[in-house]
Amino acid sequence: MCEDNHGAHGDTGSVGRRALFVTGAAAALTLGSVSFAAAAGRDQETRTVRGTLPPGSPDFVYVPVEVPSGVRxxxxxxxxxxxxxPAGTTGNALDIGVFDERGTDLGGRGFRGWSGGARTEFFVRADDATPGYLPGPVREGTWHIALGPYTVAPQGLSYELTITLTYGEPGEAAEPVYPPERAEGRGRAWYRGDCHLHSWYSDGRRTPAEIGALARAAGLDFINSSEHNTHSAHAHWADVAGDDLLVLLGEEVTTRNGHVVALGTDPGTFIDWRYRARDNRFGRFARQIRRAGGLVVPAHPHATCVGCNWKFGFGEADAVExxxxxxxxxxxxxxxxxxxxLVASxxxxxxxxxPAMGNSxxxxxxxxxxxxxxxVLADALTREAIQEGIRAGRSYVxxxxxxxxxxxxxxxRGEHAGIGQRLPVDRDTPVTVRLEVTGAPRCTVRFVTDQGVLHTSAPLPVSGSGVVEWRTTPSYAAYVRAEVRHETAVGPLPGALAAFTNPVFLGRG
Structure with a gap:
């Protein structure tokens, strides 16, 4: 299945027999080991590994590296x-990451970093690491370079790895510092957030500091760190947070069958992504997200990029993007x-x-x-309060x-309910639905129920402010939600959203 050749700038490496490990419906290929001699007075040693992966390769190919003692x-x-x-055919794309001597077990402790296809090289040492990777000691044992052949061309995918070990005393590891779980806030209030963001700690191009400045400029009160398949950014947000900006920590768990945002997990939480829907393993990791204090939020469920479309179902979701x-x-x-x-519920x-969310x-x-x-309507600008508001659907986008x-x-008779709540009145009780809007010039308001769109307003004035009311009953509408739409240039389709709400439920339920 794979042809491997080893050359070296120093000693020649050797390749043992390959082993194919199949777990559930997913397969992982482990190649023969790459060996290094003990330091023996050398400052540095390099090995080169070459191989070719055919179409239909396993999702992950592991290259074991025997790391001796004394590696810095x-x-x-x-x-x-x-x-x-040919047109319409996927070409080659190869992701990369690394696991240390603790192994590659699913959900295990060996993860040391992942950069996907965002970088062509990385390093790990005690006091520092490439963004996307976790600093820490390079201990003796079998490490594994993880290759992820995301897509493989009909001709196959030929790769070359250059592995360099530098010997010497390890640097001093710094204790990670994480952002606080509370910001000053305004008491019970509406707080604005963006919970799906990428910095240079995965495939983004912005630093956390740059994202923080842009978040403040956008009027945000909270954000969530959500790097692809790594929690390496968690220790780099403390200086960005402040009394005016709550920084939550998480991950975008990027599987081959869809992506999910782990929103607001405990600092240092890693959620594994090496499974498909047919493996029946997602529930295990959704529960891990919750045990770590986070929310499970499937991201862009109908995205058309390879591996982006959500195929795990929504039984574990706390919200959906x-x-x-x-x-x-x-x-x-x-x-x-x-x-x-909503209709099914x-x-x-x-x-x-x-509940629904929106993120950038x-x-x-x-x-x-x-x-x-x-x-989000929350009691305070804290991790717990923001998550509770999202989970309850007290939010709009x-x-x-x-x-x-x-x-x-x-x-x-004075009964009143807001977004995400229920108005507990009898089936035939007249109900008045009211939407106040600011900042949406010439937009149209639509009230959507379990029967569909039942009321559409005239365009709002150029000022962008207005009030739209509609009357109904619980027997006619089990819920009502609001959409604010931009003008359309042509055709029957509605304009792009300017905003939409989670529903208000009507009736005693």
Whole structure:
């Protein structure tokens, strides 16, 4: 299956027999070991590994590296070929990461870093590491370079690894410092956040400091660190947080069958991603996210990029990212799918439903941090309070800080309910639904129920402010949610969202 050749700038390496380990429906290929001699007066040794992966390769290919004692730093560089392919055929893409001597067990403790396809080389030592990787001692034992053949061209994927060990006394490891779980806040209030962001600790191009500055400029009160398949950024946000900005810690768990944001986990939490939907393992890691104090939020569920479409179902979801970045047809499909889930929840008379979120997924210029943003009613600007507001659906999504909504339903005897709540009135009680909008010039308001769109307003004035009301009953509408839409140039399709709310449920349930 794989041809491997070893050359060296120093001694020649050797390759043992390959072993194929199959676990569930996923397969991982482990190659023969790359050996290094003990230091023996050398400052540095290098080995070169070459091989070719055919189409249909396992999701992960591990290259064992026998690391002797006395190593100060391990450095790995890699290249692979990118041959021309016919139109409509995927070319080569090869991800990379590393596990230390504690092994590659799923969910184990051996993870030391992942850069996907964002970097061509990395290093790890006690006092420092390449962004995406975890600093710490380079201990003696069998390390594993993890290759992820994301896509393989019909011609196959030829790669070359250059592994360099530097000997010497290890540097002094610094204790990680994490951001606080509380910011000053405004008591019970509406707080704006963006929970899906990427820095240079995965495939983004911005530093945490740059993201923090952009978050403040976007009027955000909280953000969430969500690097692809690594928690290496967690210890680099403390200086960004402040009384005016709460920084939550998490990960974008990027599997081959969809991505999920682990939102607000304990500092230093790593969530494994090496499984597919057919492996029936996602529930284990969703529970791990919750044990670590986080929320499970499937991201961009209808994205069309390879491996991005969500295939694990929504039984474990605490919320779902319906709007991701600039509004697109993918988001329109996600919105419709989410609305169908709301209908199913009321049809089954279930008291559980999945709230919607919106996040920027910003990586680099011109991606706008805070476009869109989730606006959450929370008792305080703390990790726990923000998560509780998201989980309860007390939130709406807006394209920017300029857009603000107030959405309520009221009965004839003073009953009142807001976003994410239930108005407990009898089936035939008249209900008034009211939306106050600011910052949405010439936008149209739509009220959507389990029967579909039942009310559409005239365009709001150029000032962008207005009030829209509609009357209904619980027997006619089991829930009502609001959409604020931009104008459309042509055609029957609605305009892009400027904002939308989670529902208000009507009736005694």
């Amino acid at each position: 730093e391990i450095k790995v560089a890699y290249t692979y070929d990118r041959p021309a392919v 319906v709007w991701n970045g600039s509004y697109s047809p993918e988001d329109e499909v996600a919105l419709a799918d989410w609305d169908s889930m 009321v049809r089954s008379q279930s008291r559980s439903w999945i 997924d910003a990586h680099r210029d011109p991606d706008a941090v805070g476009h869109p943003q989730t606006v 807006a394209e920017s800080r300029n857009v603000s909504l107030s959405f309520t339903a009221s009965g004839g």
